[in-house]
Amino acid sequence: MDLTLVGVGKKVGSQTWLYDMSLQPCSGAVTVLLGATQAGKTSLMRIMAGLDAPSHGDVKVNGCSVVGVPVRKRNVSMVYQQFINYPSMTVRDNIASPMKLGGEKNIAQRVNVLAEKLHIEMFLDRYPSELSGGQQQRVALARALAKGAPLMLLDEPLVNLDYKLREELRDELSALFAEGESTVIYATTEPGEALLLGGYTAVMDQGELLQYGPTAEVFQKPKSLRVARAFSDPPMNLLAASVVAAGVQLKGGPLLAMALPATSSGKLTVGMRASALRVHFQEGDVALPGKVELAEISGSDTFVHVDSLVGDLVAQLTGVHYFELGAQVSLYLSPDQIYIFDEQGMMLLAPVRGGGR
Template identity: 70%
Template sequence: MDLTLKGIEQRVGAATHLYPIDLTLVPRAVTVLLGATQAGKTTLMRLMAGLDMPSAGRVMADGRDVTGVPVRERNVAMVYQQFINYPSMTVADNIASPLKLRKESGIDARVNELAAKLHIEPFLKRLPAELSGGQQQRVALARALAKKAPLMLLDEPLVNLDYKLREELRDELSALFATGESTVVYATTEPTEALLLGGYTAVMDAGELLQYGPTAEVFHRPRSIRVARAFSDPPMNLLAAQATAGGIVLPAGVTLPLALPPKQTTTGFQALTVGIRASALRVRSRPGDLSLPGQVELAEISGSDTFVHVETSIGELVAQLPGVHVLTLGAPITLHLSPAQVYVFDARGDLLIAPGASPGEEKN
């Protein structure tokens, strides 16, 4: 499906839930709606589905204005955080229900195919109440996939599952979406999930669409500090800085040998913000690195990584170190950073320099 939103807004009383949004989804691909809780993701998906009427703007599907057309008259498949299955029907009948409505042939083969892909074959004769939460969510996903709808909307479908099951289902969903049978919109609060699903990402914050593009591009080239904050886990380290003739000066006089784009003013002092991803900080130095001695304030082990909070002369930094590190609180530690790995934002929060980009590339 070709889906385009033109000037879509949503207001409820005096409250604005969505500010004007223009968005054309890449057809037959995955678009991730990424943003914190109350960013507007669910509101936008409800407008896409036809569950709600926008306060202003139009929804175009395959070139046709479907604004106000109710969801029952649209060919849309939806999966929510809270899985919804028919309690009195077996797993097999739940999956088959959209196929039976369309009176399709080969229903049993299609049900078995989807059950195999989602590893729920042993449960086809059971009722949903006899399954675990993860298995019930797989049933809901299988039923949505069975519909073969041109538009599939998934609103944080894995959020209520345990960590291991989320990881497993993400991999399976990525493989299923790769077939390109549907235009998929997938809402999540987790940057890692967006990166794993790939495709395209629309970053949202407080009812605004901040940036849309290929997921890797949005991650590596966040248009603003707001996008960088939304697309960083753990949050990007942000430091006040100033531009001088000798480079970009951080607190305590630490200087980064970076030049601003030619269009930027270089007279006097210019207020900037320097962003450093936690993964860019290391404990082993490389040639040309900036060394930042400090003390361990906190060390958190998360999966196969250790997140270390370090108090340095330029402020508190969070470093994401691969592996499990046992660190003593208050112990000295030196973090190392390549100046080429920093982001630089102007006083308005717009991106000036990104890793791998030559000065001026971001603001042509």
């Protein structure tokens, strides 16, 4: 399916839910809508599905406008945060229902394959009321995948699952999406989920589309601070700096010897991802000494909060590490992993942006 949004916007009363945006998701691939709660992701997906009409702009499928075409006349499948299943049907019949409507063959075999991949094969003869919330959500996912619709919309489908299962299903879903031919739109608040799913990412914030392009490119070269904030978890470390003859001078800290575009001048904002900071020196690193204010272990990572000479910093270290509060520590990072924005954060100055859409 070739889906195109042209100048789409949405107003409800005096409130603007979606500002004018144009977007053409890559056909047959995954496009992630990434943004915080109330960024506009669900509103945009409802317009794509035909559940809501835009206040202005056009939605085209294969070059033809579908604004006003009801959702029942569109070949679309959608999974919400809150699972929706047929309560009077077993899990087996729930998954099989779209295939039966489509007159498919080998239904039983396909149901078993999907159930196994989503870890619900042992529940096929149960009813939704006999399952946990996470299990019911997996049934809804299986049914959406079984439909094989050319457009599949998933609105934070894993948010109600436990951490371990989310990690497993992300890998499974990536494989299932790759096997199919559907255009997949996947909404999430988690930058890590966008990176794992790959494909393309559209970063949204407060109803605006900020940047769209290949996921790795958007992550590596966010065009503004708003994009960098939305695509960083934990939040990107931001420091004040200024342009000097030899490069970039951090306020109260070291000089970063790096070239900037000739148009840049005056004050700057320097961004450092928490995952780029280390406690072990490597050749060419910049050192940022300070003292430990807090060290917390989360999953397989340790987050170290440091009061440094350039300001408060958070480092994300792989593995379990122990630090005494108040201990002196130096954080290190490579200049290649530093982001330079203008003072207002409206433009990325370094690294130079690529050609993301």
